[in-house]
Amino acid sequence: HWSRICERLKAEVGEVEYRTWLRQITVGPVEEDEITLYLPTRFLRDWVRGQYGDRLGTLWNAEVPAIRRVELQVARADTAPPAPEGEDAPVSAPAVAREKVVSMPAAPVVDEPRQAEVRTDLAAPLDPRFTFDTFVVGKPNEFAYACARRVAERPSSPGFNPLFLYGGVGLGKTHLMHAIGAELLREGRVSVAYMSAEKFMYRFIAAIRSQSTMEFKEQLRSVDVLMIDDLQFLIGKDNTQEEFFHTFNALVDAGRQIVVSADKSPSDLSGLEDRLRTRLGCGMVADIHATTxxxxxxxxxxxxxxxxxxxxxxxxxxxxxxxxxxxxxxxxxxxxxxxxxxxxxxxxxxxxxxxxxxxxxxxxDRRVTIEEIQRKVAEHWNIRLTDMSSARRARAVARPRQVAMYLAKQLTSRSLPEIGRKFGNRDHTTVMHAVSRVTELMEQDPAFAEDVELLRRMLES
Ligand code: ADP
Ligand code: MG
CATH class of the missing domain: 1.10.8.60 (Helicase, Ruva Protein; domain 3)
Structure with a gap:
């Protein structure tokens, strides 16, 4: 199970992040509905708990439904876990625990906080090709463009702070942010810091490791314009989110400009803390629509x-x-x-x-067909393919059928009536209902959401 979870984590967070933090984890005993995971230092333990705690819980639960909680403890792989607290602990308990831990593959023990480099130049390089001149304006992006121009001309104007740009991949968010930066630097009157949310996290980590968080904070809080790209990266990274929230508040309170981009609107960025989402939506929110x-x-x-x-x-x-x-x-x-x-x-x-x-x-050219979707979904939940179009209404077949309809809506360009026809001539309202029901269930049940996401990825690849 663990190696499967590791594969998933690696795919989600990327090789570097995985190696830095998650590879240090070793698996401890399961007791009732709880599994214990060990990390070699307290620092790592706290960090992993803050950044990945929830995710680990969800993944374990999806893998082994009986496990509902993950406990993170400090213990090196080559030594026993700390003895149970309380002096009445049975004498044999530590020995049993030790055996379990020792039998695990030894994980490399990290060195204690290493001296990491914290760069003092916060102004990240801007791509010289990304300027307002090279940005082609059309209906889908004209509002975002106008807002970006406005912020570049007069940073920190009321109503435009923060500027929140959002839209799908490759639609020009980064281009517009660099354009703002280039324009401001050309004027040369203000200091600008642009970085991706990912970079923000790594700098923050480096600062913690080298015990220079104060300097990091001061540097950030001294800029006139702070731009953070792809904020969705901070979802599930609680420590970094917290830090960003404080930086954000300090800057806005001091009358500095913030520009943020993400793939969704503030209200749709579930997984970001509520108070952060609220503040992000307080200034100007501009979306870039799909191109025409x-x-x-x-x-x-x-x-x-x-x-x-x-x-x-x-x-x-x-x-x-x-x-x-x-x-x-x-x-x-x-x-x-x-x-x-x-x-x-x-x-x-x-x-x-x-x-x-x-x-x-x-x-x-590659398009997923409804038949493919039905086949994969039926396979996944072990039901007959014919049940995708049968009249049976038992939950065991009705739920997968709804998921297949949902995926058909998401992954193909078929209309609701067309999809309905493919599922035993059902009405388009049935499809509509299936889509909203599955959406709702995904929000309520992370394990179910995992399943659906996995199916989607399999079908898309
Ligand atoms: P995002 O950050 O939204 O994923 P980017 O800003 O990186 O997207 O844009 C991807 C590429 O497409 C870049 O090379 C960018 O210059 C280009 N691009 C996107 N929108 C436009 C546009 N309206 N005019 C000119 N180039 C654009
Ligand atoms: Mg981008």
């Missing part, structure tokens, strides 16, 4: 003309039709075409495009 065909064409035109390579309108239209999800991919495809044209001195044609972008285009 027109905007994709404008972006492609701008990038093509900047490159100096002639790309026929037909090719641009073809790309804008095919690659709809995110601007980064659209840009990547165009860049590859341009590189090809430059390298081989050939002109760009539709035929050449299909050839050069063969792999990218294939990936975008």
């Amino acid at each position: 065909f027109e905007l994709r064409i404008s972006i492609l035109e701008a990038k093509a003309s900047a490159s100096g390579v002639v790309v026929p309108a037909k090719v641009l239209e073809f790309l804008a039709h095919k690659i709809t999800s995110n601007v980064r991919e659209l840009e990547g495809a165009l860049n590859r075409l341009i590189a090809h044209a430059n390298l081989f001195g050939r002109s760009v044609t539709l035929e050449a495009t299909q050839d050069v972008l063969h792999d990218i285009l294939k990936a975008h």
Whole structure:
């Protein structure tokens, strides 16, 4: 079980974070509904508890439903766990516990807080390509763009602090934040610090390890404009969230500007502390919508003309039709075409495009079918495929059927009536009900949510 959980954690948090914190965990005994996990130092124990405690609980529970709680204790893998507290503890207890611990694979013991480097320059490098000039404005992003411009012109204006930018992957959040930074630095009157939430966490960790949190705080609190990108990264990282919350308050109270980006609106960022979400929503909240065909064409035109390579309108239209999800991919495809044209001195044609972008285009053709979804879901809950369209209403088949409808809505572009038809000619209201029911259940039951997410990932890959 543990190695499966480790795999999941590694995939979720990334190799570096996993190795820094989670690989140090060793598994202790299970007692009733509680499992004990050991960490070699108190520092690690507290950190893991604060950042990953809830997640570990959920993962263990999903893996072994009988386990409902995770206890984190300090003990090195090569020594016994601390003796039970209280002098009446039975003499044999520590010995039993020791045996269990010793039989575990030895985990590397971390050195105590290492001297870590804390950089004094907080102004992170800004990508010089990400300016207001190179940002193509259209209906889906014009509001966010206007807000960003406004903040760059007059930071800390009432009503625009904090500025909260949100939207899907690759829609230009980072671009706009860098543009704000570049503009402010060009004026040269203010100090700007831009960093990803992930970087914020690592700097905070480094500061704790080198016992320089005071300096870290002072540095952060001395900037005029603080920009934190991809705040959703702080979900489940309670210690870092807490620190960010205090920094945030100190800056706003001192009349400094905060700019934050995330993939969801403040109210949808469940997993962030309520008081933080509330404060994030207090200034200006601007969303960047998915691109439209027109905007994709404008972006492609701008990038093509900047490159100096002639790309026929037909090719641009073809790309804008095919690659709809995110601007980064659209840009990547165009860049590859341009590189090809430059390298081989050939002109760009539709035929050449299909050839050069063969792999990218294939990936975008891939669509999950409702049949595939039904098959995977039926397999997962061990029910018959025919029950996806049968009239049976027993919970054991009705629930998986609802999940399949939910996933069909999420992963395909089929309409509700079309989906209903595929499930034994059910009405579209049945599908609608299934979608809201599953959404609700996912919110209430983390183990169920895990299952659904896992299925989604399997189907998407
Ligand atoms: P996000 O941070 O929202 O995931 P990015 O800001 O990193 O997205 O944008 C991804 C890529 O797409 C970047 O290279 C960026 O310059 C480009 N891009 C996104 N939106 C636009 C736009 N409206 N105009 C020009 N380039 C854009
Ligand atoms: Mg980004």
